Amino acid sequence: TIVPSGDGSFLALVKLPEIGKQVLEVKMQSSAGATKTSKMRIVRKATAADVPESSFASRAINDLLTIGAIAPVSGNLFEPKKSISRAELAQLINNVKKPPVQSGPILYADVPANALYANAVNAVGKAGWILPFADGRFHPQGTISRGEAAAVLCKVNDIQISAEAPDEVFSDVSSAHPYVGAIAAAVEQGLISVEDDNFNPDEALDRATAALWFSTIPEVKREIRSLQNWNEGFGMGDLSSGAGDLENQLVVD
Numbered sequence: 001t002i003v004p005s006g007d008g009s010f011l012a013l014v015k016l017p018e019i020g021k022q023v024l025e026v027k028m029q030s031s032a033g034a035t036k037t038s039k040m041r042i043v044r045k046a047t048a049a050d051v052p053e054s055s056f057a058s059r060a061i062n063d064l065l066t067i068g069a070i071a072p073v074s075g076n077l078f079e080p081k082k083s084i085s086r087a088e089l090a091q092l093i094n095n096v097k098k099p100p101v102q103s104g105p106i107l108y109a110d111v112p113a114n115a116l117y118a119n120a121v122n123a124v125g126k127a128g129w130i131l132p133f134a135d136g137r138f139h140p141q142g143t144i145s146r147g148e149a150a151a152v153l154c155k156v157n158d159i160q161i162s163a164e165a166p167d168e169v170f171s172d173v174s175s176a177h178p179y180v181g182a183i184a185a186a187v188e189q190g191l192i193s194v195e196d197d198n199f200n201p202d203e204a205l206d207r208a209t210a211a212l213w214f215s216t217i218p219e220v221k222r223e224i225r226s227l228q229n230w231n232e233g234f235g236m237g238d239l240s241s242g243a244g245d246l247e248n249q250l251v252v253d
Helices: 058-066 086-097 118-127 146-156 180-188 207-214 218-227
Strands: 020-029 035-044 248-252
Touching (some): 058 207, 058 218, 086 146, 086 207, 086 218, 146 180
Parallel strands (some): 035 248
Antiparallel strands (some): 020 035
């Protein structure tokens, strides 16, 4: 029982719903038996304890965590500076592109069939989004270079890569670099933005940069737009005409 204050107001602790969109319904009953129901649309966004708001990729990381496209490393820690593994990148892409489930044997000898990432690796491999090494193995726990990641990013965004060597894009990316075309295309299409003259194409891609770059995938953009739309995704039918009896809305980070 909650006793209101003299002005009729009261404070009640309510357990918030899970990450994502939900409708919170609160029913109140007075001592005289009068009842009132209030509904509130809530968007509960995920955050990582080790990613400050000032981070260049904080918004992308939080959005991807909220829609379930990427997972923290452990607990509430994202480890943004840690290199993303090839298996983790495959899982991210598979989560948002949702290609058809592949049947049959695993493509790569170094990917155990019972690994959590096995289906994702198989799917992105068959789609041609991430290619195996020359030895035919996927090297799931290995890193992926920024240059190769640019090529993967172009593939999943259906960006054509010119066969002609482009003009110099970055001072450290020569015209002979195997990923120069992909890097140039990704930059030209606005998928990648680098503020200095160096791209560091052979450096391992970190998790923060991966989140920023791969948040440009159209399917991710659509899910994020839906997340930010108060008129859909709450399981209440069409709310496009307005809030109706949902008088309140709240974003919780």
